[in-house]
Amino acid sequence: MLSLARSELAWQEAQRYLAGGVNSPVRAFRAVGGTPPFIQRGAGARLYDLDGNEYIDYVCSWGALIAGHAHPDVVERLQRAVERGTSYGAPTELETALARRVVELFPSIELVRFVNSGTEATMSAIRLARAATGRAKIVKFTGCYHGHADPLLATAGSGLLTFGIPSSPGVTPGTAADTISLPYNQLEPVEEAFSQAGGEIAAVIVEPVAGNMGVVPPAEGFLQGLREITRRHGALLIFDEVITGFRLAPGGAQELYGVQPDLTCLGKILGGGLPVGAYGGRRELMELLAPLGPVYQAGTLSGNPLAMEAGLATLELLRRPGAYERLEALSARLADGLRRASELAGVPVAVNRTGSMLTAFFTSEPVTSYETATLADTARYARFHQAMLRRGVYLAPSQFEAAFVSLAHGDEEIDRTLEAAEEALREIASS
Numbered sequence: 001m002l003s004l005a006r007s008e009l010a011w012q013e014a015q016r017y018l019a020g021g022v023n024s025p026v027r028a029f030r031a032v033g034g035t036p037p038f039i040q041r042g043a044g045a046r047l048y049d050l051d052g053n054e055y056i057d058y059v060c061s062w063g064a065l066i067a068g069h070a071h072p073d074v075v076e077r078l079q080r081a082v083e084r085g086t087s088y089g090a091p092t093e094l095e096t097a098l099a100r101r102v103v104e105l106f107p108s109i110e111l112v113r114f115v116n117s118g119t120e121a122t123m124s125a126i127r128l129a130r131a132a133t134g135r136a137k138i139v140k141f142t143g144c145y146h147g148h149a150d151p152l153l154a155t156a157g158s159g160l161l162t163f164g165i166p167s168s169p170g171v172t173p174g175t176a177a178d179t180i181s182l183p184y185n186q187l188e189p190v191e192e193a194f195s196q197a198g199g200e201i202a203a204v205i206v207e208p209v210a211g212n213m214g215v216v217p218p219a220e221g222f223l224q225g226l227r228e229i230t231r232r233h234g235a236l237l238i239f240d241e242v243i244t245g246f247r248l249a250p251g252g253a254q255e256l257y258g259v260q261p262d263l264t265c266l267g268k269i270l271g272g273g274l275p276v277g278a279y280g281g282r283r284e285l286m287e288l289l290a291p292l293g294p295v296y297q298a299g300t301l302s303g304n305p306l307a308m309e310a311g312l313a314t315l316e317l318l319r320r321p322g323a324y325e326r327l328e329a330l331s332a333r334l335a336d337g338l339r340r341a342s343e344l345a346g347v348p349v350a351v352n353r354t355g356s357m358l359t360a361f362f363t364s365e366p367v368t369s370y371e372t373a374t375l376a377d378t379a380r381y382a383r384f385h386q387a388m389l390r391r392g393v394y395l396a397p398s399q400f401e402a403a404f405v406s407l408a409h410g411d412e413e414i415d416r417t418l419e420a421a422e423e424a425l426r427e428i429a430s431s
């Protein structure tokens with residue numbers, strides 16, 4: 001039996017001082033039940049909690065840690081960097097080096113602006129799109145999550161989907177009115193929205209592979225269709241590649257699917273586990289930003305030297321020959337093994353995977369949309385999650401999230417995970 005005695009004490013204490021005991025809602029384990037293990041350290045693909053339990057980690061800081069926890073190259077760069085100071089609020093060559101790398105990898109990006117989170121990246125990209133087009137409305141897709149800026153909280157995914165909150169109190173009706181929320185993976189409603197309000201729509205923002213309703217890959221032609229429709233109507237196409245950037249290919253989902261957006265939002269992997277976001281695009285768009293142009297956006301800690309170092313070290317690790325092939329091979333084995341385990345146990349599971357992001361939905365129907373994702377049996381997922389945690393596998397504490405494979409995972413981790421999954425699925429089949 002998993003002992004979480006110290007975590008339980010830490011959890012009680014946390015709830016005395018932190019709202020809900022956490023700083024991001026899903027961490028509270030509400031959707032799966034039980035005490036969230038309090039983490040003491042991470043190493044490679046493993047997490048260790050206060051009670052000394054070891055877990056194979058598939059959250060990997062929500063996809064940020066593609067090199068795993070405390071990779072020696074990242075740690076060494078950070079150690080050297082911290083001696084030189086932690087923030088200057090003045091230009092450094094590190095920012096240029098990381099921006100140059102982004103521009104090399106993403107042909108749609110000519111200029112970059114660093115921020116501190118994915119939320120800031122999407123919020124600022126929306127502001128820029130509105131300024132560039134002189135239009136107010138934005139189109140997003142139900143179940144896609146783009147951070148917690150007001151205009152993007154209409155029918156978002158991630159924690160909002162977990163808690164069944166379609167939007168959030170505190171977002172004014174005026175703000176929500178400028179957001180058009182449409183079904184993911186369908187082009188017809190997009191055509192319709194543009195034929196009704198085309199002249200008012202500044203941008204379409206999309207997760208090119210949805211990760212925040214669980215993994216839902218784009219339907220054949222969906223991204224190409226969005227490109228064509230937005231171009232025809234003079235609106236911008238924004239790819240939110242906060243998860244997919246550097247993960248699905250060096251140049252993200254846009255490289256994988258061969259579709260060039262006008263603006264791209266990045267985060268997570270770009271900061272190698274430190275707080276970073278970025279947005280970028282064509283020169284003429286990005287030159288609208290202050291100090292060159294009138295669109296204001298700034299940040300005390302933006303381009304933070306430690307974050308830049310961790311990002312540079314991580315992108316360097318992804319450059320090693322075979323990095324993406326390794327992620328693909330391990331993730332394919334994991335997905336295939338989960339499908340086999342589900343058949344053996346007689347517990348229907350739909351496994352969706354694109355590269356090293358995957359979700360096992362507890363449903364017998366294929367998951368291709370928000371509607372089909374939400375058919376998943378979340379109570380069954382909760383039991384699966386608990387059964388896996390007891391066997392030392394740390395999955396996202398919600399059905400509607402992705403599992404992430406990192407470069408620190410190996411055959412041993414995948415084997416142990418599949419063994420645990422076979423047992424866990426048999427256990428929940430009989431409960």
Ligand code: PMP
Nearest residue numbers: 117118119145146147240242243
């Ligand atoms: N966009 C996407 C696609 C995300 O997955 C997330 C966070 N999971 C965000 C934006 C927001 O990023 P952050 O949590 O860093 O603000």
